Amino acid sequence: RMSERLVSALLPWYQTHRAEAVNESLVSGGYLNDDFVRVLFLPVWGTSTPLVDLLMDEVGAMMGWWTGMELQHASTYGARVYQRGAVLLNHVDVMNTHLASAVLQVHQVVDQDEGWPLEILTASGDCYEVYLQPGEMVLYEGARFKHGRPMMFRGEEFANVFSHFHPVTWNGVRHENFPDVKAEL
Template sequence: MFHRYSVSLLLLALFFQLSLTDAGLRNKPRYTEEERMAEYVRRGYKFPIEHFNPNTEGWNRLMNQRVSQLMSNPEMQERWDGWIQTLSSAITVPNYTEFGWGLTHAPAQLTEDITQAIHEGLPTARTEGKIDVITGPNVPLFIDRPDLTNRVQRELQPILEAWSGVPLTAYTAYGFRLYRNESRLWMHVDKTRTHVISCIYHIASSENAEPWPVVIEDYHGNTNSVVLKPGDILLYESAKNFHGRPTKFIGDWYTSVFVHFYPTEGWLVKDRDIESHYAIPPQWREQVDSPFPDLRWVGTSATEPDCPDSWCHLINAKEWEGPGEYGMVMTGGGKKYSLGLSDGPPTEATDDDNL
């Protein structure tokens, strides 16, 4: 009996030790730290990080703050997850636009048809299930209309290609999600392989819904708070710009479609997930004091629990509000420009068109 008890204690101690080392980290590929460090050196990474991508004063300032916050986090797993998300945003994913976000508007007929479908589907909407970046007492509802989400993907692709300046491959148009009362969406970046050039297409909300802004960081170090009107589209580089809705939603429901593309030419050749692992500096385990507020990680999402609405830069956020305008983009610095969509808003085919 004593022998079995001793073995149990030994196994427990071994498990505890592994949980504090690289081997105990979730989401870690199969490599040794020596192999990872060899790739770190071979790729020319250095620490402190000399500059980020893009190399603007504001982006460097914002990312240096995030690195400082990472190194003060006492939890090894959180620190590892935070390094991966931060370096994907800061270095390994390229940028395609000046600010990383823009506000435009969808074709009117598309919004009208989806709005009708939303109201028809509300009585039978299913629950979506638990998602780690969404918090609140009520999990989102979901209306399945693949016929309409496929149409969204098809009709919005020219808008996102004109904005990003590159040919895109469609990955998904996800919807229709209906957030419910007291929901929050923590700040995060999306999947580097497939969610690169994206948009949030706001459709409608309940009559008692209060404005619920999308919060997004840009390449000049600004935090932007954008209130969308029905039919508005927030264009954003979703694998690079931290975004979310950390303020609490007040109302019965709020629904959007999430449309994701990736660059067609050469994007899938490089594994940017593993590249973010290789870019983590050898000092990542060292815990040092930071002058900035605590930054905590819940899986892939980030919060600053000591700040209002769990995100400190909201205090100085630049505020924007729709409605946007079809064929035009409004973005950081108040810039407004044409997307050059010469064909005008698409229309649905009629019987005459098929003769």
């Protein structure tokens, strides 16, 4: 779960700025069906510097605790707003920067009795489905484990903010040097 401080800043930020969301550029890699179902994007950068600082500080502290490592912030995206019919195929993130990742749920309008789980596949082949509500977050190793939302979204909107970190000592050159950020989910 996000801290109350983060919830009380991030969720109202989304509601205030939601109308400013624009069509996101097509995401490379072919793991989104965004050529058929447009995905909207609401940048956090430029709308609220205090919110960006809060996101980096709070999520960074939680990531450091979770991994037990000194981490460097790589990126924090604004809200990606998925719409009815969206699919996010399982994929791995950028190995150079996205080793420890967080998905922060900021808004959702789903059909009755529906959700849209984040699927995480471990190296041993186990599959975990994580359902989030606004104000909740999940931490995962984005560059190590395949993850996505491969089931078609049934609802009107589903908005996530993403934040990524890597160990300070990570050079990202070769897979065999991949740090053991977190042995298990």
